[in-house]
Each structure stands twice: as C-alpha cells, then as structure tokens.
Amino acid sequence: MEQVDCVVVGAGVVGLAIARQMARSGHETILLERESSFGTITSARNSEVMHAGIYYPTGSLKTQVCLQGNALLHAYAKSHGVPYNPCGKMIVASDKTQLDDLEKIWEKACANFVPQLSRLSKEQAQALEPVLRVEEAIFSGSTGVIDSHSYMLSLLGEFEDAGGVIAYQSTLQKTTPMQEGNNGYRLEVLTDDGSVFPLQTRYLINSAGMSAPKVAAQILGFKAEWIPTPYFAKGNYFSLAMKSPFQRLIYPIPEPGGLGVHVTMDLGGQAKFGPDVEWLEIEEESQVSYAVDPERGNKFYAAIRSYWPDLPDGVLSPAYSGIRAKISKPGEPAADFRIDNAQVHGHTGLINLFAIESPGLTSSLAVAQQVEQLLI
Template sequence: MEQLDAVVIGAGVVGLAIARNLAQAGREVLVLEKNTRFGEETSARNSEVIHAGLYYPQGSLKAQTCVRGNRLLYDYCRERAIPHQACGKLVVATDVNQLSQLQALQQQATNNACVPLTWLDKAELQTIEPELRAEAALLSPSTGIVDSHSLMQALLADLEAAGGQLVTANPVTGGQINPQQRVLQLDGYDVQAALVVNAAGLHAPALARQLHGAADWIPVPAFARGNYFSLSGKNPFQHLIYPLPEQAGLGIHLTLDLQGRARFGPDVQWLDIPDASVIDYRVDVSRKEAFAEAIRAYWPVLDSNALQPDYTGVRPKITAPGVEAADFLLADARLHGCDGVMHLFGIESPGLTACLALAEVVSARLLNTGA
C-alpha cells in the first residue's frame, strides 16, 4: 500500500488553500479531486464576493476567519495580480421599520472588528446611487469582488511550486479511518496517509460516513440552491446592493462582475434530495417574478424582462430549513479521536473570503502549531 504524507480531498478554493499551506510548511501534499478540473462546484457557483464579516455571531469561526480572510485575500490578490476590485457594498433599509435592524448590523460589524461601516442617509444615497430607493444604508468599504478561477489558479501554482500535486478525476470511493489507520480507497488501489483533510464541500458529510461509518459527530447535510439572474442592458449601480439578511441567506442582492455587469441572487430554494450527487443545477425560471418583486424593493424601476436566467449554486448547509445557520464546523481529533484527520463541514458563504484564514487554522491544528 502506498504511503503518503498528506492528502487533501477536494480541490475547491478552501481545499487548495489548505493544501498550499501544508505544502509550504514542508509536507508532501496530494490533492484528490473527483471532477475533471478544480473548483467546479461551490467555488465556481457563487457571487465571487469578498465579504467583510458583518453578519456572523461575535467570536464564531465564520466571523473570525472572514474578517482575517478579507485582509489576507486582498493582500494575496495584490501580490499575485489576481483580478479583484474593492467596489464596496451598500446594505439597505428600504423602509423606516428596518432602521433599527440596520443599526444592530452596524454594531455587529463593530463587535466583529470589521473595517468600520459608514451610515448613509437617504439624501447621501441619492448622491452616490441615484436609482437606489432606501431610507438609509451602511457602506462597507472592504467588501469587493474577485475572480475566483484566477484565485484558485494562483493557489494551485503555489501548491505545485512547494512540491504538491493535484490529481483530478480521482474520487475517493471509500476507506477506513480510525485511531490506528488512515486508509483511502481510490480507483482500484488503496493509499495510507499521515494527514487527511476532507474538504469535499457538498460531499463532505457523505465522505466522512464512508471513512468513519455512522457517527453522531457527522452532521446531516442540507442543500439550499440559489438561483441567479443577470441583468441585460445597462447597469446603473457602482456598488454591490444588499437587502438586510434573511435567516437562510443574505437576500436577493445585486452583485457586479469585474466587467461591471450586474447579476442578482441568490435566493434560497431548499432541495429535497438524498445527497449531493443528484443536484440539479438548472435555473428555476419560474422564480423570475419573485426575483423582480424583491429587487424592486430597492430598485423600483426594474423591468422584469431585463432579468435573464444565469446560473445556480448550492450551499453546503448542515442545518435544516427554519433553523439558524450553523458556524463552520472543523471536525478534528477532539471530535473523532483520530490524530491528523480534519473534516470541514458547512463551509458555505463566507468560505471563499475565509479560505486563506481557514487554511491557517486547519494547518495549525493538524501540525500542532496552535489554533
């Protein structure tokens, strides 16, 4: 049986960031990806937003890694010439009854040590975004957008420069992990690894059950699809525009790509499916009018005919509909008793922003250097 130093399962943005860190720490790293290319699932089907860390409970892993990840990601993008833009975000209160919620969000951002937000009243908003309708808004200057594909390419290049390797079209089909062994079954052969990281995203809980068997520390996955519609015609906005957050998501917001084109989404559409292998990524075009109604709350002149189906993504949630969103869950030996093994569960938004900070935490725990 082949003996490996470190195996990372899943070549999304978080898996690549972790693999890069481990390789730069001197470990020989192999990344296994079941698809034919890296980053084809959650990492390629999101808003590509660099989040500021406003929304998450103080002290949570989401808050900590998002705020630190925001700073690390901007530095990394500048260092590696990765296309990005700090365009800023406006979180809007569309009626006076929402002003107290907006104030609470500003306090939450302060508690989380985010880059300070600026309160803008109705007149100030009209000056910077004339077509926006809102009573007030918070301007988040550290929110931006990034080319996620270029980001993953840079992480992969760093991994390979440090001696690591990515192997695609090579799923982990089974194996056995316990305190005595870490065996992974691949296509026709088995390998054993000193370190194992399950960064399989949507498939992480199912993979953990394959490797450990039934265990109460493995969460039950829930899948929330988000549809996106793009805007045909001229985009009048310079900032990202967000309504106040909902329980399962951040509301149907307006984001920009690096060419200035506008798209709207995601909504929250819970999927009643047994596992992530049967996800349907087609846009549900029947949701177009609901999108238009939500958008008109802050952009009243929208013509619904200008909305065109674009793409979908699926959030790898670990809480059921109606339940408050869970924190990121890093399942290490403290949960399962297997040294050198880490499973990442529920890495939904802000996972893209947090990728470099999550990589620091995971590497430190696996290599016993803190965190």
C-alpha cells in the first residue's frame, strides 16, 4: 500500500491551491480528481470575478478569506503572469427605492474594511458609464476579473514542481480511519480501468465542492450530524452579441440567493450577464443538467433593463451555467464557508470543506493557508 503525507480530494481551484500549499510546505501530496482534467466543474463555470468582500457577514469566515484572498490573488496574478484585469465594479441603485439597500451595502462593506471603496453620485456614475440608469453607486477598486484556467494551470504547475502528483479519473470510494493512535486514513480509490487502488495518508482534505458531503459520508464511522445536506442552486449566463457599452463590472442590488443579474466580462472584453438563481430539486451533483433554457432570457432582459434601459432586443444568447455548492435552503441566508477540522468532528488530520461557493475562486489562496494552519 502506497503511503503519502497528504491526499487532497477534488482538483477545482480550491483543491489545487490547497495541494500546492501542502506540497510546497514539504508534504508528499497526491491530488485525486474524478474527471479527466482539473477544474472542469464549478471552477470552469463561474464569472471569474476577483471579489472584494463587500456583501458577506461581518466577522464571517467567508469575509475573512475573501479579503485575504483578494490581496493574495492580485499579487499572485501579477507575479506569475496570470492574465487579469483590475477593472473595478459599480454597485448600482437604479432608482430611488433602492437607495436604502445601497446604503446598507455600503455600511456592511465599511464594517468589513473592504479597501478601495468610494461613493458615486448619479453624475459621477454616468460620467464613467454613460448608458447606466442610476441614482447612486458604489465603486469597488479591488474587484476585477481573472483568467481562471490560466490561474489553475499555474497552481498545478507549482504543485507538480514541488513533487505533487495529480491522479485523474480517480474517485475516492471509501475512507477508513486508522485506529493506531489517530495516525492516518486508509483510502480505496477507484481508477479509470475499474481497479481499486489502496492508499494510506496522514492528512486527508476533502475539497470536492458540491460532492464534499458525499465524500464525507464515505468515511467509515463518520457521524451524519457532521455532514450538511447539499442544496443546488443553478446559475445561468447569457452572452451579449454586440460590443459591450461598459468598461467596468456592473452589479445591481442583490437578489435572494445571489448577487442579481450582473455584467461581467472576459479578458477580451466580451460581456456576459448572470448568474440568475434557479434552485434544482435534485439530490446530488451527478443529476445536474447544465443546459441553459433560452426562455430564461426573457427575465434577463427585464432585469438588465432596470439599469441599462437601452438594451436592444435579440442580443442575448444562452452561454453556460454553473451550480453553487450550497448547504442552505431556498429562503435561508447563505451559509458561511466551513473548514471542519478535528475540533468539529474529532478526526485528527481530516479537513472537510463545505459550502465553498462564491467567492471561492477569490479566496482560494487564503483558504489553502488556513487549511494548512489547521492541520499542522
């Protein structure tokens, strides 16, 4: 049986960041990924936004790692040549009825000590983005967009340079805690040829995203009370079939379950709108359909025209969709990030990451540092 210091489950952006952190700290690390490549699920289906930490509850883990991660990610992209655009974003109150909501966002952002924030009057906002319908706005200078694939490729390269090994088409089927002094875990890993590969590790890190509850449930003797129920909120995106009139990201006042149908762009300047919030009545990620219903575009037009009234007809095309890894029900406040270690479940050397949805990309380097600190 092969023995290693650390096994990380899930090669999304957070799993890659954690695996890199552990390998660069001198731990022999294997990264297990059930798909044939890295970052093909949630990490490939998002807005690629570098979030600032504006919306999240003050004092929450989500706010902490977002603020830390934003600074780390900007520095990483710059030092490693990862393409990114620190374009900033505007949060828009499109009419006077939304001014109270905008004020609450401002107060929370200030309480969170979000850097590079400013208030914009109607005239100042329209001077920056002339097509906007706006009464007032907040400008966030630390928000941007990043080439997430290039970022993940860079993380993978540094992981492998540090001696790490990634095993594709490898699914963790069973985990058995060893009883001899809490000194590790025996794993059964199903490989692409149908065989089962036994593996022993001192540290086990479950970063399986939407499947993290399922992976945790496969740990022998792991109590159900330690495993949250997963819920699945689909976010659909539509692309703009014309030149974008915006130079910055444009966010409306948030809606329940998400941040509203906002404007983001790729590094080529192509604008896209979304995500919306579509709750799915499914039990696990394998049941997800990523197809985008063109009929949802009807609601997109109405939402976008609240802040861009001159949006022409017929210029939105279904683009792609992603699923948020939620552990809160529809109508409930979004759950905080969970990085569960032995203080939660009593299993030394085990970390389960739950509810790492947005801003997971932004927070990835900070989450990786925190995971290592909790283990070592």
